[in-house]
Structure formats: C-alpha cells, structure tokens
Amino acid sequence: MVEPGILIMCILVPLLGSFLLPLLGRISAATRNVAALVFVLFSLVASGLMLPGVINGSPMRFYMDLPLGLSIGFLADGLAVFMAMTASLVAAIIVFYSFGYMEHYDNQNEYYLMVVLFIGAMMGLVYSTNLIFIYMFWEISAICCWRLIGFYRTEQVVLRANKAFLITVGGALLMLVGFIAIYIQTGTFDLLELQGRGLDGWILILILFGILSKSATLPLHSWLPDAGVAPSPVTSLLHAAVLVKIGVYVFARLFLLNFQLEVAWQTTIPIIAAVSALVSAGAAIVENDIKRVIAYSTISQLAFILLGLSCGNMIGAAGGLMYILMHSLAKAGLFLCAGIVEHSTHTKDIREMGGLAQRLPITAVAFALCAFSVAGIPPFGGFFAKYLVIAGAYETGYPWLAGVFIIGAVMTVIYLMRVFVKVFFGELTHPDLKEGSWEMIVAVALLGILSLVIGIFINVPSGLINLIVDSIGRW
Amino acid sequence: MLDLIASFISSGLGVNLLYTMIVIPSVLALLVLLMPKAKVSFRNLLFLLALLLNAALSLGLLKLDDMKLYLPWAGGEMGINFALRVYNFSQQIIVIAAFVALLVGLFALSYLRKKSYSSAFLFYYLITVALVNGSLLANNLVVMLFFWEALLAVLFGMLILENRNDTRAAVKALVLNGIADLLLMLGIIITCSLAGTPLMSEMRPIPLEGVAVLGFICMMLGALGKAGAMPFHSWIPDAAKDAPLPFMAIMPGALEKLLGTYLMVRTCFDFYQLAPGSSMSTLIMVIGAVTLVLGGAMALIQKEMKKLLSFHAISQVGYIVLAVGTALPVGYVGALFHMVNNALFKSSLFLSAGAIESRTGTTDLREISGLGRFMPLTAISTILCALSIAGMPPFNGFFSKELIFDAALETGMVFYIAALVGAFMTAASFLKLCHAAFFGPVKLPEGINREELKDAPGAMLLPMLALAGTCLLFGVYNKLPLSYIQALFGSFTAGSDFSGWPHSMTLVLISLAVLLVAVLNHLIGYHVTGQGVKAVDHIHYAPGLRTLYDAAEKHYFDPYRIFMAVVRLYSWICLAIDRGISWIYDVLFVNIVGFVSSVLHVFNNGSTRLYMAWAFSGVIFLILLSMLLR
Secondary structure: OOOOHHHHHHHHHHHHHHHHHHHHHHHOHHHHHHHHHHHHHHHHHHHHHOHHHHHHOOOEEEEEEOHHHOEEEEEEOHHHHHHHHHHHHHHHHHHHHHHHHOOOOOOHHHHHHHHHHHHHHHHHHHHEOEHHHHHHHHHHHHHHHHHHHOOOOOHHHHHHHHHHHHHHHHHHHHHHHHHHHHHHHHOOOEHHHHOOOEOOHHHHHHHHHHHHHHOOOOOOOOHHHHHHHOOHHHHHHHHHHOHHHHHHHHHHHHHHHHOEOOOOHHHHHHHHHHHHHHHHHHHHHHOOEHHHHHHHHHHHHHHHHHHHHHOOOHHHHHHHHHHHHHHHHHHHHHHHHHHHHHHHHOOOEHHHOOOHHHOOHHHHHHHHHHHHHHOOOOOOOHHHHHHHHHHHHHHOOOHHHHHHHHHHHHHHHHHHHHHHHHHHOOOOOOOOOOOOOHHHHHHHHHHHHHHHHHHHOOHHHHHHHHHHHHOOOOO | OHHHHHHHHHOOOHHHHHHHHHHHHHHHHHHHHHOOHHHHHHHHHHHHHHHHHHHHHHHHHHOOOOEEEEEEEEOHHHOEEEEEEEOHHHHHHHHHHHHHHHHHHHHHHHHOOOOOOHHHHHHHHHHHHHHHHHHHHEOEHHHHHHHHHHHHHHHHHHHOOOOOOOOHHHHHHHHHHHHHHHHHHHHHHHHHHHHOOOEHHHOOOEEOOOHHHHHHHHHHHHHHHHHOOOOOOOHHHHHHHHOOHHHHHHHHHHHHHHHHHHHHHHHHHHHEEOOOOOHHHHHHHHHHHHHHHHHHHHHHHOOEHHHHHHHHHHHHHHHHHHHHHHOOHHHHHHHHHHHHHHHHHHHHHHHHHHHHHHHHOOOEOOOOEOHHHOOHHHHHHHHHHHHHHHOOOOOHHHHHHHHHHHHHHHHOHHHHHHHHHHHHHHHHHHHHHHHHHHOOOOEOOOOOOOOOOOOOOHHHHHHHHHHHHHHHHHHHOOHHHHHHHHHHOHHHHOOOOOOOOOOOHHHHHHHHHHHHHHHHHHHHHHHHHOOHHHOOHHHHOOOOHHHHHHHHHOOOOOHHHHHHHHHHHHHHHHHHHHHHHHHHHHHHHHHHHHHHHHHHHHOOOOOHHHHHHHHHHHHHHHHHHHHHHO
16 A cells, blocks of 8 residues: 555645645745645646656556445546646646735635645546546535635626536536446446446436536536636636646546547537537637636637547547647636736726736736647647647548638637737836736746747657557557 | 868768757847847847858758658657758758848848847847748658748747837738648648658659648648738738838748748649649639739839838749749749749848838838939849849849749740739839839938938948849859759759740740830830829829729728638627527526526415415325326
8 A cells, every 4th residue: 555655645635735724824824825835736746756657557556445336446547647747737836826816815715725625626536547536526626616716705706606616517417427327337437447338328428518518618618708707816727727627638538548439429529629619719809808718718729629539539639638738838827917917907808908018028928928829839839739639630531620620720819819919019008017926927937938848848748648649549 | 161061960960960950040049039238249249140150051951962860759649750851952942041041130230220129039030040941951741830830929029029009910910821821730731641641751742632632722822821922911011011121021021932932842743743734733823823913013003112022022922823833844943943033132122121211211212212322332232133023134033034934825825914914013113113212303201311311331231232143143144043943853854954045035025025115114104293103103093993902002802801800700600609608597597497496486485275285286196196007
C-alpha cells in the first residue's frame, strides 16, 4: 500500500485540505491563501511524480473491494495524469490570481474552500476507475460550482447558479441511470473490467446527457454563458480547468479507452458538435458582454474537442486531447484578462470600453497571446490542436465535416479579434485606469507565455499524448 | 566566403544548422525588442546584423545541393515532424527574400527614426524574415503551414502599430488572410491524406479528380490569399492608408507574393497534376485575369500614391496567377520571373512613397507636384521602377510580361486581351504618378519649406536605387535569373530557352503599341485637364464608368464587406436560437413547474374533507387495480 500512497494523497490533499482552509482563514488570510495554493500545487507535483510510471508502462494503481460487490479504484494512466496535470496547473495559476482579485470581497473562506474542494473533486474524478465514484465526484463538483457561481448572492446571481446546478445535475442523474443500467447488465461498475465492451444505444444516450450538459453542448449549454455572473477567477476555473473539461474527459475515458463507440455514433456526435460549434460561434460574434462572448467561445471550442474525441481515429483523438490542454491554458488566460478589465472598468459591456491597451499593456498582450492560441494561429499551441482535430474529422470520410469546422475556426478568429480590438484599441474610454495587482498580471502573463512556449515545444505534450493514443488498442 | 558558409552548413554539424535560418532572426528579434530605449543605435546595429547574417546564410544555402533535416517534433501518429529541406527552388526564393528584406530593412531604420513603435516594428520584421524562411524551407506541409499561418499574428501586429484608434484595416487583413490560411489548412489535410505522407519531397503529383479537386482548390485559395489575389485582396489598399511604408514594401510588396507564388507553383506542378486546358486551369486563369484587370482599373483612378501602389500590388499578382494557371512551361517560367521582378520594383516603389512621405508628410498626388527638382534621385529610382512595372524594354518587367503574354495567347485570346488591358492601365497609371509627383509646377503641402526640401537620406536612397538597378540588370541580363528559374523545371522546360530577346516579334510590337496608346492617352488627358494628376479623369468620369467607380470606391463590391454582412445576419440568427433555448429553460420550464405545483397546491389546501376524498379514491383505485390484475 505504500506505492499508491502518492495517488491517494494527490486526491485527498485538496479534497480534505479544503476543509482546513476556513479554519486557517481565522488565523490569517495569508496563511489560508498560501495553503490553498500549496494544496493545488501538491496535486500538480504528485501527478507529475506519477508520470514516470506512465512512461514505463506501469501506471500506479489502487484497488479495494467494498461490500455489496462494489469496489473503489484509482488508476494513474496516461490520460488521467495528462488531465490531472492540465487541470491542476491551470487551477494553481487561477488560485494565485485570486489572491489579487478576491482581496476585497467577503466570504473568502468559503471561496477558497469551494475552489480547492472543486479541484480535489476533479482529481478524484480523473483518477477514478469506478463509475459510481466518477458520479460522486461529478456531483461534488456540481455543488462547488453552484456555490461559486452564486458567490455574490444577489437574487439574479443565485437564479443563474440554480440554473447551472439544475441543468448539470439533471444531466448527471440521467447519466447515473445509464451507469446503473450498465451495472445491471454486467454486474460491475469497474471500468477496467468493462474494457472493450459495446454499449446499448439508450445507455449511451443517457450518458451523453450527462456529458453534454457538463460540457455545455447545445442544447444543454445555456447555463454556461449565464454563469458569467460569477467572479472572474471562478468563471475561468469553470471554463478552463475543471467543470466543462469534466464532460469531455469522461467522454475520453469512457469512449476512447473503455467502451466501443458504434460507427453510427461516430457521425452523430460530430454532427451535434458541429451544430453546437456553429451556433455558439455565431452568438459570440454579436454578443456585447465580454464574459458572455468568451463563454460562447468555450461552447464552440468544446465542440471541437468533442469532435476530435468522437471521430474514431487516432489523429482526431490526439487532437482532442491536445485541444483540452491548449484550450485550458488559453481560455483561462482570456477569462483572467477579462477579469482584470472588468475589475478596473466596472463594466462587462465591450461597447463601453476602448483603448485599454494604453493603460493595461500587459493584460492586452496576454489577451492577444491567448486569443491567438484559441483561434488556432501558430506558433501558439492551439494551432496543432485545431489542425489535428480537423484532420481527424476529415479522416472520418466526410470532408464536409472538416469544412464545417473550418467555418467554425474562421468565426473564432472574427469574434475574438472583435473583442480584442474593441476593448484594447480605439478611443480611450477610461483614462484613469491602472493595471491589476501584480498577482493578476503574473497569472495572465504566465498563461499567455505558456500558450506560446507549448506551441513551439509541442514535442513535450505530444509525447504524452502519443502514449495515450497508442494505448487505445483498437486502432 | 560563400564556400566557407556552404561547407560549414553541409558539414555534419551543419545539417542541424539548417534551422539557423529560422532561429537566428527570431533570437535577434527578441534582443531587438528587449533592448532598452537608450541603446537605439546598438539595437539598429543588431537589426542590420540579423539581416546581413540572413542574407549571407541564404547565399551559403545557394551553394548546397538538395539537403534535408529531419527532427521528430509532434511525431508519432500525428506525423508532424520538423522536416526542412533546401533545394534549388527554395534556395532561389530565399535569396530574393533575404536581399529584399535587407534593403527594405535598411530603409526602415531611417524611416522609423522618429516613430515611437520602432522597436516593435523591427521585432515583427525580423520575426517575419524567420517565418518566411521557415515556410520556404519546410519539407513537411504541416510545418510549412505552421510558419505560413504564423505570419498572421505578425501581420496583425504590424498593422496596429501606426493607428491605434482605427484598427479596421488590421482586423480586415487578419480575417481575410485567416480565411485563406484556414482553407489552406483544409487543403493540406486533404493533400497529405491523398498523398499518404506530409513530406513534400515524397509527394508525386496527384491527378485532379474526386476529392483531389477540393484539395487542389483549397491549396490554391490559400496561396492566392497570401499573394493578395481576388477575392482576398481588399485589405491591401485599406492597410496602405496607415501602415508604415516599409511594411507595405516588404509584406504585400514582396514577401507575401514570393510565398504565394511559391506555393501556387508547387501545388500545380509538384502536388497535383494541373493540365493545360483543363477546367481547373481555366478557373485559375479567370481568377488571374479578373484580378489583374480590376486591380489595374482601380489603380488607374487613384490619386493617392500608396493606394495606387497597393492596387498595383493586387494587379501584378493577377499576372502571376494567370501565368501559373496556363500550366505551360512558358507560363511557369514567366510567373516566377515576374514574381522576382515584382518583388524588386514593387518594394522599391513603396519605398519611394516612403521617401516622399518622410520629406513632404504626404503621398497624396493632388497635394504635391514637381518634386523632381528637389528629390532627383528619388525621382530617378521611381521612374526606373515605373518603366519596369509598365513593361518597357529593356527593363525586367518587359521580359517577364512578354513570357506571360505568350502563355496567355497560347491558352486563349480572351486572356491575352485581358493581359494587354492590364498592361495599358499599368502604364497609364504610372505615367500619371510620375508626371504628377516629379514634373510640372512645384506644389508642396502647407508647412513644407521649398528651401529646406532635400532628397531622401542616403540610407533610404541606397535601397531604392539598388532595387531599381537590379530591375535594369535583370532586364538587360535576364539570362541570370532565367537560367536559374528554368533549371527548376528540369525536363519540363527542356528544349526551349526563355532568356534573351522575346521570340515573337509580333507580340513585342503589340505590347509596344499598347504602351504607345497609354502615352497618347496620357497626353490627351493632360491636354484636356492641364494637370498630370488628372490625366486619366476622362476614363474615371466617363459615362457608366463613373457610377461603377463610385460604387467601388464606396466598397460596395468589396468581398469582405459582403462576407461580413452575411456573417452578421447569420450571427443574429444564432443569437436568436440561443436566446430561444435559454427561454425554454428560464421561462418555459419555470412556468411549467409553477403551473404543476399550483395545480397540486389546489389539492393540498389543508381541508380534511379533501384529504378524506383523496384517501377514499386511493382505496377505490387500489381495489379496481387488484380486480383488474386478477
């Protein structure tokens, strides 16, 4: 039991540590903040330590039987470590940013509790090999997200939080029915025992409800733009590091590595993704609330990820996984930049902003770097992800599918540049602005630079991604 | 010296140094950007050093035979390996690019002296050089796309430097080029899939049938977009208004044309089998002909020098596209020769505009005239380049245009006529430009003192004159470029020699007649209006044409404008769909739940009688159920 200790710790430290934070907050705010960051960084480091096992082909595993034929199991395979590192890296940067952003708000104890618990739930979900535990962590994340979206507690904000909670939990309950149906058919919730099986169509549909509601895909997406009422680091966390990535991660876990996806679904899911990508991209072009524009962008980009993962070939799968990483980094950066802008101008309406690059130069550059990455323009990392996903779509034998996503990519360029130019160029609207606090600046600059550096040294993430894709036996 | 560089590169260590062509400019670019403001002269030195090194290395590459570099990058299933290759085609274009970049860079240092954004511009400039080298050296199509598309970010960066309040031109450039690049991405995906490899050196020409047609069209649209052909052209005149002139000289003037032509020729010749007379060939020729005639027609009426030149930057691409589209040996050779020539005279002409702007503060031909006596060397350089672009013998433009005329005539009379119409408009507009700017009575903008007006500084004149001189050299001694170009096509062009005086005297006479008509037209126009700048007003304001020109000047025909209108309409529909879905959750669901609970509320009002009735009917229901089940 010594060996998998690090795996268990990786999950338990943020999960249980989060409950210490309010206590530490009573001692001093600084201690609490540092502890929160340490807990998240711990997950990052622990996940990194499990990487050699993945590369050697002997991933770390923990397994225990429970009564009633149930079991608890965690596995640190390539996919899990990849997702855990992505999520905890971005989350750590967001927590660091929060030090500056949240400084003047009440209820910070609850804030850090929920954020770190959220990440703990993410870690648990990522490493779980058991459907029931996946569901459990899934719902913990829903509760955290509900409290965090409703952080400001005004009536409208609480309504929006309820909406997000109800839609995602509604989807999750349908997914749970699907999981139970799998149990009834096979007698186990353990994914490793279920490897290589097919799934009945109706069970797949139930599970898809859960995944698509969590990953905000049309028509289950409408809670995500509304969730922009949350504090910016929270939106960033939801969009980039944890919440919406849960859906696509579980999709990858279940349908890349475990269940066989019927050929019919390899076109149906891409079509759902295509509609979601195009409609949300269109909405992003005419929306005027900066956070809503970026939220629609998330919906649109998630569709690219879903496309890559569902198109049934190695290139697409590799692209989808790489997209998860690149989108996490860049989208976190965009939201954090939007947070700085909102924090200093006290508005979210891009029509009331202009020329801010003169006052917020570093934010402007970071926003540009992240926007280029999301738009898939090289040398930023998003380029490779976009190329691979569209190449994967082409390989399905439907060139039009690739064409549709090319249109989606063009629209991405249009809406991101529209926001960038409206906010940072033109007549200066707020002459007496100052840059955000140093923590905020460092966080956004780091995300922008990471998006660039990972694009140039693409061999680093692609090594791991190749390992994951190679482990998918059936192609 | 060159042999030394070549032997260094070809040594065992040197193979890995192929990417120095990419790394050196990038690293020096970062140093230039980070250099403190106080060290301006050191920064400039570093910048020049980077360009000189780049030029020296490019000459070193010229001495090499076919050489490849292969590094795993995002390898594995994804097939994105960092494969570079230097061979005769890429060598030649890199040399041209490096020399134009060096000369324009020298000019830029002088031009940017008083600009606040000079460090950023020089940074972007060196990055551009690195990316262009990368695009030309790449032997993996995906790697080529990586460098190629990365130019988008740099292009956008350069365009927002001067005017930070109006970024419409920058966004337009980004969107139009972005569309072209994304189409190229699709084209590359299809091409790699059909060829079974992303390595360009392993590809064999694919016959144009089935999905290959789509792949071919996407590749060509990507190349046309970079070159600035229609319908991706309309950002260039808009950008000309505010962009720094060295940018216009290097990007739309030279490097983008080099890249676009390179990919066009490789697509038609190396990746796909474009047959003369095929429908695809005709399609490309039509795009070329339309671009050259409409670009020329718009250039004809411009009275602003930068705008006039940028319409010619579009029009000259038309010639290149037309020539490539013929898929004939003479067409390919003519296209590549014209590409080289265009890079020389077009960048020099933009630099002339820069010299005039830096001395008089304007390039509006209505506000300046008679500058020749103050700026004689600028005038000479401009006139030499104007003669080249107009196709006057013995300048280089004459020889490349004759090759293109030859190719066009062989394919169809209509294309030949289009090319001649373009030649007429080119000649007429440059007669107007040179006449208005350098001759006639002296006219200067307010605040410019006659006595203080001098010719441009040496650092500006040197690049301009060097480029203009090369135009003359490549005309008189056209064997030099043409022998290199012809060698690229191997047996395809064997048996014919395209250098020296054109083969068909009839074609030469027709071309000269067209030039003569342009001169006569200018003289008539000048006679009527009495002003050089108004010499083509009789065409501009001719009945019918006037309406068309007015509409064109108001951007009614701008593909970008039409595209964005469609996008906006589509987006509003999407927003409505999204709001509709939101309404289902926010209103419909809430109301349904509210209605159901209010109905249930009626039956739960606390009345004992009602609850008794509930219990009673429940019992009856159970009894009935059990009776039924029995």
